[in-house]
Amino acid sequence: MLRIISSAAASDEPGSYPVSLFPDELDRTYSAHSAGSQDDLTIILNAGYKRGAAVVRAHKDKQTEVIRYDCFAPVAFAGLATARLPDALVTRTFVVHTKRATRDERPASFLPVAHDRDLLAVRESLSRWAAEVAERISEPADMLAILLDERITAITDGRDHEIWSCLFTVATLAGGVWPVRCIEAVTLMQEESADHVSGSPSARLLAAIRRHYMSRPASRWNIGISKDDIVSAALEMDALTFERFNGRDEVRPDDIGALLREHGLKSIRIRAAHGRAYGYRWADLEDAWSRVLPPPVEDTDDEDEEPPRPGSVFAR
Template sequence: MDEVDAIFNSRKADSNEDLRGILNSGYRRGAYVGRAAVVGKGVVTEEWPSFAPVALAGLGNLPDTLMTRSVIIRMKRRRSGERVEPYRERVERAVAEALREELADWCESIREVLGSNYPELPEGIEDRDADIWEPLIAIADAAGGEWPSRGRGAAVFLTEESHARPVTLGVRLLADIRVVLAGRDRISSAELVEGLRTLEGAPWDSLKGEPLDTRGLARMLDKYDVKPTKIRLGSITVQGYTLAGFWDAFERYAPHVTLPDPEQPEQPEHIAPGTAPRSGTAGTGGTVAAA
């Protein structure tokens, strides 16, 4: 599926929730997706098998649920001086069809092996990452030669890369909030939005053509169970956020910056209300291919 950013990152993305549900469930063998169907004058529920490996390509990032079920391969535009062998479908079709048939026959020959063996996974490949990589590494093991080593190397590299950078807009938001919060244990909603919008290289000054505001911030954070609350800043009480309120979300989704324990917080340096937070960057955009 090409240009999936137009499907999931557009203003009408909510209309594609059925497709996202199919893709979300379809990464695992034996998965089903529920739907309601009209039969005669009544409505019945059905379960459709949804397992299907899919390659997705698009600009920027996809929804969190899709990204965490994907092997993410960051792509870059070719430099003007780079040369690659040209590909013409009408010329290469016969070669591609022969290769496809050869691979199909080989896959059929190893079906029983793949169904009974569980490959040893590299350290750090666990939970959903293990679900994604296990069949690929099993295929590499069946191929033999250099493929078992190359497969495990790719798994470690791509998994570490996906964990090291905020790959979704929501995780990017949490990572950038950590930058803005550096040195303080609380911040007003207005200050936090201003800090995010002034971060160099961050997208918060223009989301779908509009700058992030306090209402949009609260809406994005709600799915991480982070909600604005009344806080004291000097002699005034305002709507804002505390470090303790972010703790669980940071640890689960953006654990790449060391923070003090909120139950026994370190004394932050004093920052007067209205002082601009430190600037910084977290993560990069770019073209994404997810499989």
């Protein structure tokens, strides 16, 4: 991959750099059993999301010499939902979730003989457009005016701004409805990721328990939840993390205690949904949620609001 990118960077042919890469079957490359074995690839993908990034390697024959490989390249990778992408890579990625098409939704077949000419026309049209609008941001001040536009800076910061501002720049140059659609996409992404925690399995478990807690009718809650019910909630709310936990079949009740101890939670005998069992009080879990997780996105639709739960930090 480094040689492909560097070869394109060294080419004099217009439009050859940056080269776009389309690796497939990421679920096999990043599987539950490949932890740590793809570090070289991860370094390239992590660093190569912006211009100027490079990976340094020692010369295989002359160990005192180093080779600087340009690694900037747009990458669109595909894989099943079982792919275990590193958290650092996810923060640099736009994730598009897809579903298997039904028989009635099958797209028409792509035939190079029939469609290559149309695709070539699209490519040439986009290239002409890009060359024309590039003049509008040729000066740093013109580029900064877009990057620091209040519409995008008001809802993003840090790496989120760095990632989304590149799309916002293209949308602004395209004009029309595109800036609005880009802002809507950013907002939707933030709402969908409010309960997603990129980090340790223990934090992901807390997020899964909270989603489970907020999805159930208020009248059915007891004072806590048992370890067995937490296992069920984890598998339902975050199957990607807990179905093959640590390379095994699935998370177990014993794992629950070890994970939640990281946040100072200890299991006690409580009255849960199915009687008395070892588990955790909601009050203790709420304290951990407030310390570890980002605030949940509130449902502002008054018609669908549930009655408030007394004593709950999520009471509306």
